[in-house]
Amino acid sequence: MHRLRTPLGALGLWLLFAFPAAAQFDDEPPAATPSAFDETEIDAADAEDFDDAPETDLDAVDRAHAAYLADSALQLERPEQDFEPPPPRPTPPWLQAIGDFLTALGPVFRVVFWAAVALVVAGILYFLFGEAIRLRFGGRAKKKDKPQDDILQDLRPDAAAARSLLDEADALARQGRFAEAVHLLLFRSIEDIQQRLEGGVPVSLTAREISNLGRLPDRAKRALGPIIQVVERSHFGGRAVDAEGWHEARRSYESFAFGEGWA
Template sequence: MWIAQTSAVADASRGAGEGGWLLDPELVDPAFSQTVAGGEIQTAFPPPPPPPAPPPEWLTSLYEAIGRFFDWSAPAAKPLMWVAVALVALYLLYHFVPAFARWVDALRFRARRSDADDADRAGAAEAGAARALLAEADALAAAGRFAEAVHLLLHRSVEDIETRRPGLVKPAITSRDLAEARDLPPVARGAFSRIARAVEISLFGGRAIDAGAWDQCRAAYADLTVARNWTRA
């Protein structure tokens, strides 16, 4: 302000000395003060903006964790890139090279056929064991020993459940508990229940197992040996 006022007075004196019109300082000072007081002329620098607030601590920790992850995974980035390139190449070969696609399909078919053959062999072995058991039970029934025959079916049924549902058969579990187990599929549970009920009636109810009861238990055990009866509905 003082510089501006001095400049104005100097200009007025120079103008007066050069023969121009005279500026009266008494008129200049009030006008200058009034102009500056209006606030339209900047007379000082504005204050600097406040520094930006630091990011929250959780965001800083997240950035650091991401950085550590990339540092840790950097050695594996190149092998992963080559794996991705190989997968893309195989995908393109399979969809655009018919000979390669036929070769892959043949491999998949042989793998499925091998799995099916293994399942068939396991099923054949299981069916053979079931037939041997039924033959033994039939021999007991033919001799009139129906209770022993049904007991044999019950013991083998428990073994089948233990094989197909590992962990379900426990040392202290009873036949009635197994017959009510929710982990058994409905068909298998119903078949086992018929055998277990016949044995329970024979042991605790004092009722003899006759030929009709034996036939029902034998049919129930036949249902229990069918693989699809062990699938849930």
């Protein structure tokens, strides 16, 4: 019996709450549907609202803006850093003195510069045309003074060696071997020139070519000339060297070895 009452009580409670809820859903009004409206009425209402709004006083805005800009308490610009470079170091007195001295010599340096330019130009012109100018105007006068240059270089052999050579040549001449005696004088003279002449003498040169060397002093050329002529007449001309030719060659060698005017 007790088990039966419990389900019946639950069913009664359910019915009690179910009927009022259903009645509530039945009494709800229908959903509202959008209705057409008059746009002209809304625009007129908005216009009335704007007409009622207060007007902006532009003069007051300008005065407020001017007062804002004039307020010194406000920072309206970005501050810029004011950088001041350090003052330059003073020039040392000694350096200032050197600068003043060089400044004073400026005109002198200008003259020296143009003088150097003129010398360079003159040197180039002389290098290109100097030989022609010398031959055209001063060649003869220079040639007269050339014998004095022979004193600058002594090509003579030692006196003892020269006397020993003459003794050997005289011994050959007493035997009638005049050609050998003359050749001996010539070869020894060329050896002395090769040893004493600055730069030496190329071995491939003949006796005549050696006598025509431009750096050979004229006094040496004149002294060796007769010896070379005697040897050439004997070697190339087929003429035997006699006593006269020997004595001529001997005198030339004596002039070369013991002649005056050498340094």
